Amino acid sequence: MLEIRDLSVRIGRHQVVAIDELTLASGDRMGLVGESGSGKTMTAMSIAGLQPRTATVSGSIRLNGRELLGLDPAAMAEVRGTDLGVIFQDPLRALNPTMRVGKQVGEAIRLHQRVSRRTAREQTVELLTRVGLDDAGRLVGRYPHQLSGGQRQRVLIATAIACEPILLIADEPTTALDVTVQQGILDLLVELSTEQGMGLLFVSHDLGVVRTVTSSISVMYGGHIAETGPVESVIQQPRHRYTEALIAASPGRGERAGPAQHGRRFRVIEGTVPPLGSFPSGCPFRGRCGHEVPDCAMAPPKTGPGPHVFRCWNPTAPAGDEVDARTH
């Protein structure tokens, strides 16, 4: 359903995203994981045409076979409200502080459906109830600052699913929320995706969260996809050294903790993500990795069996006997 090929996002003379291939099947849920500065949000926003205006995007992004790059702004806007929903990290900032909540949800309906104000209002109440907000009839008359963080994020989700999109992009939807309401939002996203057969691109820095939500995972570093595959396969048998380090750095989350971190403290990844434009050539993780081999100075090849692929010259040993370092 979503097919990305040779996606490149540049800001000035710096390339912030370089993805040769990323696909998401209809109704699938994929987590896009990485540290700050890995390019994951930029990738997600580029799909929706919401990248910063300083950025230039090239390559190919197809949604249900339709090429999105190169669409004129009005056509892209139409795609956004109908086939594509987006929710953002900070629900308070993503809502207009001077507009009643109901009107903001209703706007998403009325932009794409010729319905009366009253019908839109009824649909809004329905939608809000659907995303688990009690007393939706009263909430529609409220302003964003009068709602709780969890309520606001539910309002944004209601807005995003108003026109039953085939793909929902969620950019760190729980990061700004209290821990106590995070799980509710995650459950809602999974539920909506399952019920409506809606694809979900879930952007997060938190492997533990991604694991509970999505079926596949793509790990980004330095604008590249380091490793991608089914979520259990990637987390239990990470092959890329960066994925391995990322998992090791994740704090254990009770039963969600991967076996790789049982019995040991979580580690930190040495150094910090380099500033833009100062990623080393070849493998971008070079310099922070600790498992470097001379080949790392060259771009690592795409490796791996089946759906689980990675780009690393010196991958971790696979758990099974099968040693596969075939170059595509």
Add this chain to the structure above:
Amino acid sequence: MGRIALRSFAVLLGSALVGSLLVFGLLRLLRGDIAWVIAGQDAPVEAVQELRDELGLDRPWFVQYVDWLGGLVRGDLGQSYASGYDIAEQIRIRMGLTLSLAVLSLLLSLAFAIAVGTYAALHSGDGRGRALDLTAQLGISIPTFWIGMLLISFISIRMGWLPAGGYVSWREDPVGAIRSLILPVLTLSVHLGAVLTRYVRSAMLDILNEDYIRSAMAKGRTFGSAVATHGIRNGAVPVLTVGVLALGSLLTGVAVVEVVFSLPGLGRMLLDAVLSREVIVVQSLVFIFILMILVLNFLMDLAYGLLDPRIRDKRSVA
């Protein structure tokens, strides 16, 4: 909202009272005996005493103050000492012209500022934006009265297109009234328009990067339509906050422009009173000017609450 409006109104009344006391006090504190100021230093003692009796300047100050306040409320402010006109009546006659000048130039400046300021914000990084910003700074730097003089020199004297001054009332000759107001309103709008343009630009720069603009786009709006539907109202709040400060200079600008274009408004009247040392007239007129500023402030204050529900809620809690 009603309670908040009531409180704003109470603040307005309080500020007006403080303002009246300040004007009244300042005019008396600086010179002990204003009878001498009015009559002139070399006036005969008897004439000064006569003036004192006539204006009741021998009474205790608060009696005079209350008397003046009462007069303001009743609309009876006495007569001009030098020219003999009825002060309150003159104010009533001239008020309309001064207010039309102020309101018309405010509207023109705002319309200009919203359009140009938004454009400048959208292009703030490139040459066009920078050029507009410099032009705005230049507009702020040009003295208002000089713009008026230049317009008179070129448009009225050289080209003869519009009258160089004077005023015919709306009732007598509407076209003539408009013709006589065009240059003064243009003159006033240069400074205010430039000031407001910079405010709008800066408010818009903030708005353009707001997340709710992006989420409006996510609902299916283009950038421009998202800014138009969600940006303007949010941008209006900070513009109003600083715009209030420009109102005082707008009103004094009106006074100066009335002098340049020989328009019979309150500003001309005030200046004449100042130059002929008519303390009583100055006192009432300055208060009227302060009152106009305070009323505009009050209206802006109400506007914030209407525009931003967060301010409304914060106030009703406080």
Add this chain to the structure above:
Amino acid sequence: MNRQGSSVQASGIHADAPKTAIEGTTGPQPHRSRGRRFPAPLVTGTALIASACLVALISLWWTPFDLTGVDTAGSLLPPLSDGHLLGTDRLGRDVTSQIMAGARNSLIVGGAATGIAIVVGVVVGLITAASGRVAREVITRVIDIGVAIPALLVALVLATVLGPGRATVIAAIVISFVPWAARVSVGPARQILAREYVEAAFAYGRSRWYVMMRHVLPNIGSLIAVQAAIMFATAVLAEAALSFLGVGEPPPAQSWGRLLSESQSVAHQAPTLVIFPGLAITAVVLGFMLLGNGVHALLDPHQRRREMEARE
């Protein structure tokens, strides 16, 4: 905008303009990196102010023609005649000399008014910032009213009882600027006072006065300097308007506003008389505006970034 997005943007933007490149988004970095040129508006502003000061200084010792020399035979000469670079006025006085001497007046009034108002206003602001909640609310209310009252109105009140003159003008501008200076210093001063190192200083037993002088003032100094430049510009404008209205320093002192006022009656015979004094006022005011706004832009990398981000 999430943190990742903005950090990407920030670095990308700096990279856009190689001269301002700040490599890296971590650790303390100077706002201005090596080899940065000062922006053209700032240079222009400084140059305008410097030349005005220079002209004012020179006029103390030398002007092309005698300042008080009245020559009705040579009145209203056009520019470049008989050695009069900018012509002569109604009384035959040399316009160049008058404008040179007028610079003195504008700068004295602007400097004195701004200087006094900044000192008084900042002290009021610091006191307000350090006082308790109730006192602060009250003073803030009064300041709010004061800020709304324009200098011109105050000047007209003062001129009624004190008569026209430079002192009246300066006093009026000071009265209307003090609330302004107080208002812009209260907020930042309170922010500094809330910082941990200031609280630590109090804990060490430092006096309020010491903390104000040692910690608060230096931190809000640059911000106040910016305001001072804008105030100076406003003061020059107010002085010109007051002189034009006849409330400024009376003759024989020279002032740009009065030159313009005198040119009004002969505008159709000698249009250039209307032009030059106005240009002089505009140049000086623009100089201070450019300086103030230019320094402000340098001090506020946030705004710079915002502007860069907003571009397409």
